[in-house]
Amino acid sequence: MTLVVGVDIGNSTTEACAAEIDEDGRIGYLAGALARTSGVKGTTENVAGVVEAVRDALAAAGRDPAGLHAILINEATPVISGLAMETITETIITESTMIGHNPDTPGGAGLGVGTTVGLADLPGCAPGSPVICVVGAGVDYERAAEGINAATARGVPVTGAIVHGDDANLIANRLCRAIPVVDEVTLVDKVPLGMPAAVEVAEPGRTIRTLSNSYGIATVFQLDPEQTRMIAAVARALVGNRSAVVVRTPTGDITDRRIPAGGLTLVGETARRVVEVDAGAEEIMATLRGVRPLADAAGEPGTHVGGMLARVRGTMSELTATPVGEVRIKDVLAVDTFVPQRVTGGLAGEFALENAVALAAMVRTSRGPMERLAARLRVALGVPVLIGGVEADMAVLGALTTPGAGLPVAILDLGGGSTDAAVAADEARVESVHLAGAGDLVTSLIDSELGLENPGLAEEIKKFPLAKAESFFHIRMEDGTARFFDEPLPPDAFARVLVLTDTGMHPIPARHTMEKIRQVRRAAKERVFVVNALRALEQVAPRGNIREIGFVVVLGGSALDFEIPDMIAQAVAEFGIVSGTGNVRGTEGPRNAVATGLVAHYAANAGLRGELVDRALG
Amino acid sequence: MTLVVGVDIGNSTTEACAAEIDEDGRIGYLAGALARTSGVKGTTENVAGVVEAVRDALAAAGRDPAGLHAILINEATPVISGLAMETITETIITESTMIGHNPDTPGGAGLGVGTTVGLADLPGCAPGSPVICVVGAGVDYERAAEGINAATARGVPVTGAIVHGDDANLIANRLCRAIPVVDEVTLVDKVPLGMPAAVEVAEPGRTIRTLSNSYGIATVFQLDPEQTRMIAAVARALVGNRSAVVVRTPTGDITDRRIPAGGLTLVGETARRVVEVDAGAEEIMATLRGVRPLADAAGEPGTHVGGMLARVRGTMSELTATPVGEVRIKDVLAVDTFVPQRVTGGLAGEFALENAVALAAMVRTSRGPMERLAARLRVALGVPVLIGGVEADMAVLGALTTPGAGLPVAILDLGGGSTDAAVAADEARVESVHLAGAGDLVTSLIDSELGLENPGLAEEIKKFPLAKAESFFHIRMEDGTARFFDEPLPPDAFARVLVLTDTGMHPIPARHTMEKIRQVRRAAKERVFVVNALRALEQVAPRGNIREIGFVVVLGGSALDFEIPDMIAQAVAEFGIVSGTGNVRGTEGPRNAVATGLVAHYAANAGLRGELVDRALG
Amino acid sequence: MLSGDLRDRDKRDRPTVVVRYRPDPANRLCLREIGAGLEEEGVPFRAEPVERGQDHATARELAYAAALASHLGVGVGVDAAGNTCVHHAKLPPDVPVMAGPPSTARRMGHNAARLVVGIAFKK
Amino acid sequence: MLSGDLRDRDKRDRPTVVVRYRPDPANRLCLREIGAGLEEEGVPFRAEPVERGQDHATARELAYAAALASHLGVGVGVDAAGNTCVHHAKLPPDVPVMAGPPSTARRMGHNAARLVVGIAFKK
């Protein structure tokens, strides 16, 4: 009996599979184990992680490390990914034409139109012409209400108010005549006085209708078609708000600017095409399809995309000790996203959802470091280390230990940095592809779209379901079921959306609803994994026809996700093929395929063993 | 001064506009009014509605009907729409291989695998081989738990249970060894005994992972690749469930059948194409684009679509007193939808969401009845009735009374049965188009997708926001705001989703969450109105280029919706044109455009007046 | 008053639905069914016989008192014949959530629980 | 006990947050601010001076008693110095929701209201 351990060093995870092989090459699988990959995949930093995984696998198998015959590692083509994101639109308000923020508690309801007047100046207003009252910082709500009521009594029609403090209902409740009041306008001092203005507040649960409509604003300010054209962007920016203010200043303007992000040059083996990044993900991916297979990609120097790709290339060069000039970008995944950003020129801390493009780039480095790693491992563990077959071939061999899987098979390995796929019509002919974009991109989309600036929390949101604390003693889960507790929840969880991690419930410190967070999470997974799964299968399938694949086995850390496998199942359902999450050796789920494949390969090629050992030692 | 009333008879609504015109043709608009259209548009049944609208408009204007000079009605091309929906997939379970329903309260968690045994037969089971216990109707939970515990004590591993009553937790709580329990299996007697089976229940808030995965089922039942291929549909059907049972019967099967719905023949002016309805909406609409303008459409006799179009044609023929053979279908809108349907062969009242295609068809009838209607109206009101200009021209004239709107203008009239569009580079050259599908189709999609079978409620869901009664004293609205009440809500509202209509809150008697209902509502609006708005603008725009339109004015009853105008604004935003909801005469909102246009046209063509009156009287 | 409230609260440190019943052999099965309904929904409860002097209380009165005594604000009352009533502490005393004859006891248990959980009632 | 509870409930037929305070000129402004916070959020409340014999109660004790007396289960306590505490009837007496010095009174009012409304607290 020969005791061996197959080891797969991934970008994130190092997996091990311990097995005994008898004289006839029959395999007795003993145990699997995993550890965090130490350092960058394919470098000598990996030793610590490998040692840990091997030790754990042997311990789980109840075998003495002294009896170990060999370690099998795969001939990985180190594939490393980089991520970058670039905002491509910007909302700018020049002068203060618009206050589009959404205070929690605006007051009153309806539309008010008039000239802006400071509270202190109300007594000087002539009766008859409608005014909008501007209440500055530090003014007490009772004084504000008194001032407005006094003006109304004198025949000055006060039709709306713009307020600094969180006082809208306090003021509205004290007025003789009901008017809409927009509050929490932090920079209220910048609201120009003496200008025509409109204030609109919708009923609870509704959105404004007049100021979000170009013709509504035109009606209010009696604009002609040419002037209406100028304010169309204001109306557009206010769509969906519960309250808004529009002040008509002579030169005020709001623009929706596209930021020139620069051109991305995609160099194929036969063609070379340039696409503008601000054209969006769809355009970029279509261009990529036109030049595939990609030989390299470059960004226009001096532009955003130039900087973006230079960063990716620099990181890769550093990590892999390869000269920058030799780093080749072999795949790109572009995803349309949005980033909440503070509006330049806003008066109340308004945020706008700006469009952005996220790019994941995949770099293939040379094989060099693998040999050095093997040598170091041999020293650390004191046993021969064999560099086995190609990673994709090993993954296929491992995947085929899944009950029910058969040929022709395709595997989809959903990792952290890359989505890898391979197809095998039989065990000898394996086609494979490595695509940029996987779990880490999903995490980073969740982080930026929710404006969290907390990748750890984003990773938790990706991996675990949500709930909302509805009282101190119960939470409601995404699917509507409630769970009760004997002990009260901590006050900081109250009314918050929680992520139910395996180490407890963590409140999400953002104002998004549970449904919104769920949507962002699911959309990020769809845009990365469903897109990449189809892209990958299309590229490896015989004649590009996914229907010719018999079985799809989904593998990798992201296949452990609680919803990604369902999404992929749904996406490939229409092709009428068998698809599901792998269950390596009937026990390991989607983990351990490559490590298992290395053992299987070793057992099947018993005759070559001597030679391989020699090579590893040589 | 000449007192006239312009009247627009729509499919749903009859609108009137009263005005006085002076010697120089200057118009003094007095008042607008509306009434439900009585009978089918363009028929003599309309008299009652017109009389009501005219009377109301004059009353609102404070004018004596005796002083009325003339009624102006438009030269409508009666456009009538029909709707039909056809299910194109069907899920059938032969023998009982799968129980995929989602009871509210399954018990335990995890996966159990074993042979199915009736509770009464447990004492006869040999120790050692795992069993799944089947508990029939009328068995008390204590007896069930005792029986299972006794078997466990004897060394019979009971690994799961399938139960008739709503008893899963009651049984699970009384067991010595925790097992998953699926309950509320209404036809439990049909579960075959002595067969290998698996029971899976997920933790609250999660979905099952093993039985929804082909390889999970293969692992459980040790299936080979060929057998795995056979059960792939079972796994697919269970994706997203919280609990499930799979029984492996020798010939059991589940199929996802496509129902041959038949071919739809689209006859264009120059081409003729046939498209299979079960190919889905996208294919149908692409085919339609290929043959446009449509001259007629026909369904394959003897198929579902044949029946569908025959029904539409029959209804139209009846309503308009036109021979069936002369009814021409001038536009079709196909929308992909789904219908919750009971699964044939299910054991627990399982529902599956089956795919369906909804078709709206638009029929143009002859002008005949309009003349008869004018004659009847003259008798009923005792004043001259003039048939004015073409409907689309009048709508453009009326829309241009919206402040801020200018030329070149396009109008989008979002009605009940049809979406109409017209474009005018100047007031004389108007291009128009009538498309099938509008508010009524949205209502019917909401009705069927939510399985309500209550069009009145579906109409309310379309028109008003939702809320959820979270306690007896407060509701939470769609946007997360809460509203408090002094009086308790009725118990039948408790924990239900409510629609906040103008006549009060109505509970929605369905198990959908608020978010789900909201999604269905918004998706229905998008699929009908956004699709039709773009389709319409594309067809009327100069050279098909929407960017050449300066202003889009949205009109019609559906433009009063609380979210459709925002959706359309968002959809046309990218074209950089001014778009918004109309505000006819600065006061009427999106209503009264045609009625107003009739008055404007009459005033502008003062010289022709005599002739028109003669014609109407002649 | 504060101390009175506190003493009462000592008994109910755990949040439960309170079931108050008239001790009577005729309603024993009903009590079991109500408990089963609550347990199946996963909501904790405690059952208490009524105190002396309350022998004439109706199911509704018992239910309301039980709701006030419940940490979750939900009470069930059972009269001698097994008629049940479900009540909520925030409702007026004469407006119970629902009530029914002995045959509906299980459903009343389910619905008392659902009142706490906040899901729609079982029909 | 039932009748006692009912008498208490007569006072609180309308659902309100209860604010209990020690009558003292030093905390008058605080009370106004608490009320302002509650009103801005649209949640009804009633303010009650503490009864005789409760003169030594802390803001937390007052808040808890107020929460028990509140139909909505939410109470605010204000001591003589204007320190405030927000409490919920379903929490253990010694675990208040939040507490703060006089300068935070307005925010305490907002958050007492948000506890009722079920939206995240104002910082």
Ligand SMILES: Nc1ncnc2c1ncn2[C@@H]1O[C@H](COP(=O)(O)OP(=O)(O)O)[C@@H](O)[C@H]1O
């Ligand atoms: N339980 C889980 N649910 C969802 N995602 C997971 C889970 N565990 C790991 N992941 C994700 O899997 C990715 C790493 O996958 P892995 O296969 O370990 O990567 P690699 O093959 O690159 O080593 C990360 O993005 C991580 O977030």
Ligand SMILES: Nc1ncnc2c1ncn2[C@@H]1O[C@H](COP(=O)(O)OP(=O)(O)O)[C@@H](O)[C@H]1O
């Ligand atoms: N307030 C409203 N919100 C949303 N939809 C509305 C509203 N009022 C009417 N509708 C819808 O408008 C449609 C009728 O539009 P209308 O312009 O009156 O039709 P037509 O032009 O065919 O007479 C119906 O589908 C109706 O549901």
Ligand SMILES: [Mg+2]
């Ligand atoms: Mg406010």
Ligand SMILES: [Mg+2]
């Ligand atoms: Mg149950």
